[in-house]
Amino acid sequence: MSDTANLLIELGTEELPPKALDELSAAFCAGVVAGLKQRGIAFDEASAHALQSPRRLAVRMDALALLQPEQKQERRGPALAAALDGAGQPTKALLGFAASNGVAVADLQRLETDKGSCFVFRSVTPGQSTADLLPTIIREALQALPIPRPMHWSDLDYLFVRPAHWLVILLGDQVVPGSVLGLSSDRFSRGHRFHHPEPVRIANPECYVDALRAAQVLVDPVERMARIRTEVAALALANGGGARLDPALLAEVNNLVEWPVAIACTFDRDFLRVPQEALITTMESNQKFFPVFDAEGRLTEHFVGIANIASRDPAQIRQGYERVIRPRFADAQFFFDADLKTPLAAHQAALEQVTYQAKLGSVWDKVGRVSLLAQVVARRLQDAGSNIEIPLVERAVSLSKCDLLTRMVGEFPELQGVMGRTYASAQGEPPAVAAALDEFYRPRFAGDAIASGSVAQALAIAEKLDTLAGLFAIGQKPSGSKDPFSLRRTALGLARTVIEAGLELDLVALIEEAIDHAKRAAVVMQKGHAVAPVLVPRLCPPWGRSLDADAIELYDFILDRLRGYYLEQGIQGELFEAVAVLKPASLLDFDRRLRAVLAFSVLPEAAGLAAANKRIGNILR
Structure with missing residues (x-):
């Protein structure tokens, strides 16, 4: 008789949430695998995989050991000096240690360690049957599932994502007896709710997928x-x-x-x-x-x-x-x-009545701040040789939020920007302005392209920078895994736009200006009139001057987003740190320095030159 068998676990339920099903299925399989490993039960890990459909979670794996290995335990007791008195008789400490393990002193052993000798109690417990352990493993795996809102059903005390109706646990061709969520295990699954409502007998784990396919359920x-x-x-x-x-x-x-x-x-x-x-x-x-x-x-x-x-x-x-x-x-x-029938610009006045953030004013207030920043960005791009037209930037900013008040975006919020471009084009706005109304939201998701036109890029940078500066200025910074305003994505989008578009901009100066505008807005919202904002200066040696503490923190936040960006390109973290310590004010300068360091690091002479430079530095200290 073989000492291994294939395993099938299936929990039948009401229809599971489709957007959560993949995560639930993977987590259930991972939980079963973890439970087996924790108990030392051998199985073919490569064969373990999750199966699922809207009405079931299942786990299938091969070559599961039928018996848990012997459980060897070693418990250390008192050191030799504390265990025996001068006459070599057991002390109270040793007697107590033996009693706590339910044995006599004679059953204890000595262990030599680098800290000296001590007494130990060693025991060997026979392994349990895998079949006896499986119900507990399954219950633990289900309890660990990421279920934000579990539910009760019927008059049962159990909680789960949806009511559970059947349970299959097969080890080879044998049913593993057990109870999970109030269900007793057997070998009968269920087919398609309409095509095959009758129970489906599962002879063994190997025929599970085929048996359900015959019952018009594709469980894979x-x-x-x-x-x-x-x-x-x-x-x-x-x-x-x-x-x-x-x-x-x-x-x-x-x-x-x-x-x-x-x-x-x-x-x-x-x-x-x-x-x-x-x-x-x-x-x-x-x-x-x-x-x-x-x-x-x-x-x-x-x-x-x-x-x-x-x-x-x-x-x-x-x-x-x-x-x-x-x-x-x-x-x-x-x-x-x-x-x-309504020009986009006709919605501008109404934006004053739409709250952007209670401490930062209306959406129209935000448009005003973005306009100031976008003009600064555009002028600096002109200084660097760009032919960007500032009047087009100003027009794009003034229309950038108008589509939020259209009926189409009210019904389909995900079309913001898209409808701005569509309506602007239909109403005769310049192509660069119309395109900017859509593109300034880019990148919308990981892997999305950045804004392509210079007007759109200026608007995208100003919009993202105002969002970041505003929320940093009022203390709404991301904390741990919590980022309710998606500021990490916004910061990476800002950095990507500057770097991938090859824009020579002083990010530190832009952050200073954005923080100043945001804090002025916050003061106005708090006191009802304009006064100078309270800035907290902090010396930042790399830039040779003092900056507001929030500005420094925002710069570091943006720079830190680039760590993963470059890691995805195969650039090691130590190379990133070598440049980040310099805190370049220009992200384009940062990118060029990093790629120069990368090019140097792959040279055959790199290691020797770096070591020599380090020695020289140490000598000159």
Whole structure:
């Protein structure tokens, strides 16, 4: 008889939250693996993997030892000098140590250490059956899951993310007896809620995936996603285009279905005159549909929905998908037409009534601060040889927040910037201004491009710098893992824009100015009138002058964001530190210095020259 067996654990539930399912599944598998390791139970770790569907969490692994190894324990007692008296008889300390372990003094052993001799108690406990330990391991893994809001169900005392209905624990072809969340284990799973509502008998872990597939459940998320990709791509191609498979949408849809079936749908072509970003947002964010594009990247009237059932009448599902999207598109068309009747600039006055931050004033107050900073940035870029036009920068800043008050952005907040560009273009604003209204938000996410035009770059830098300076000035700095205003992302976006656009700017001087504007705004909001802000000067030797403490802290905060940025490019932390200690006022200068150090570090002579330089430095001290 083999001393190992394959393992299957499945917990059946009500539909799990799709956006949390991947994390829950991975954490459950990791918890089971950790529990086995903690108890010294051997298994094929490479085979351990998480399986899941909207109605289940499962773990599958091979070659699990059926018996836990012997548990050897060693407990150290008193040192020899304290354990025996002058006559060599046990002292109270030694007798107490023996009694605490439930043995006689004769059962203790001596241990020689580098600190001298002491008495020890050694014991060997036979290993427990893995089957006896598994229910506890599973309970511990479930209790450790990242569940922000667990729930009760029925009249049970248990808490979990969703009500649990069945439990399968198989070790080889044997059911492991146990109770988890009030459920007794057996070998019966459940198939698709509609296609196969009957229990599904699982003979052994090896047949689990196939048994559920026969019951029209794809429990392997990789297989399920592959089917969605294949079917969506095929239907898009059949309709003369290609689908955009947004990774986040794909992951969410994958966690909404157990038996995915793609359905090709269409909408009225008249809706295509609405900005495609609004239609795409409706399809992807609201309805979880995949839009179809033509060869030139233009949105078509086709889209693909994913059903969780193989219907005998797919036309009914298609009609339902088309019916549910029509009123949302009609709303978007109404908002778009209504917004076009009002110039963007007409919203400026209303921005005074929109609070940006209680201590920093209205959104229009923020626009005013950004305008001052953007003009400074533009002038310094001109001094460095840029042909940037300051009137265009001023116009872009003045319109930068106006789209927040449009009906379209009110309905689809994620379209801020996009609609600003769209409306500005339609209303005859210069192309550089229109583009800046969208691009100044970049980079919106990790890996996103920076603003491409000089006007957009000046606005992006000023906007991000005002956001950082304002929140630092009123004490709303990130703390530990908490960053409610995404200031780390904002700081990295600012630094990336300066470096990747090759802009020669004195960041320290810009921070000083931004902090000053922010503190003046905070004083006005607090006292109701303008007075000089209270600055706390602190000497900063690298720059040869005193700066406000918040300004120094903000500079360090921005610089620290670059550590990970360069690490992703393969530049080691020690090289980063070698340049960071100099605190260059220009981020472009910082980047050039770092890349020069990197180029030097790969030379064959680098180590010898660095060592010689260090010796010379030590001699001259």
